[in-house]
Amino acid sequence: EPEVTQTPSHQVTQMGQEVILRCVPISNHLYFYWYRQILGQKVEFLVSFYNNEISEKSEIFDDQFSVERPDGSNFTLKIRSTKLEDSAMYFCASSIGQGKYNEQFFGPGTRLTVL
C-alpha cells in the first residue's frame, strides 16, 4: 500500500539554525500539507500546497517557514531560523483531491528538537 514517507525521523538543531524537513507524498496525490504537534497538544495545520503554490496557511506559518516541491516527488518544509518553540512533531500529509476526496494520508512524522 502506498504511503507518505518523511525524513529524518528525528532532527536535533541549535536555536537560530535552518532546518529542512523532507517528505515524499503518495505518487498520484496532488495536494500536500504540513501539520505539527507540540508534545502533549493537538495536531495543528500549518500549510497546504497545490499546483506549486501555497493554497492556505495558518497564522503559525510566518515568514520563518517556507515550503517547496523541488522535484516531482519531494515536498519540503524549511524553517529559516529555528526557535525553541518550534520543537514539535511535524507531519506531512497528502490527498488525491479536495472536498469529498480530501482523505489526507499522513507520514510518520519528524520529531524536531531545538536546543
Add this chain to the structure above:
Amino acid sequence: AQSVAQPEDQVNVAEGNPLTVKCTYSVSGNPYLFWYVQYPNRGLQFLLKYITGDNLVKGSYGFEAEFNKSQTSFHLKKPSALVSDSALYFCAVRDGLTGGGNKLTFGTGTQLKVEL
C-alpha cells in the same frame, strides 16, 4: 471558524466491551468529519470519514462512527474492543463550504486504553 472538541482525555474499557470515543464539532457549512488513530511513534492513520449519506459510517478495524447533525457530534464506536485498539484517537473536521479550504482541524485527542 471550525473547531472540534473531544471531551475525554482518556477512555478505559475492558476487552470485549463496546467502546465510544466522543467528538463534537463546529463548522459554518456542512461538515466533513474524520477519525484518525495514532500509535506510539507512528503517524496518523485514517480510520473513517463522513461526507454525506448514511449517518452511520463504517471504517477500518471494525470501527464505526455515527454522525448526528442536531447534536453536532461524530462519536467513534466499536462493538467489541481489543487490547490492540489501545492508542490515541483524533477527531478532525473540515468545513464543506466551497472555498472553505482543505485544512483539517483536529481535536485534542482521546487516549483509549483497553484492558484484559
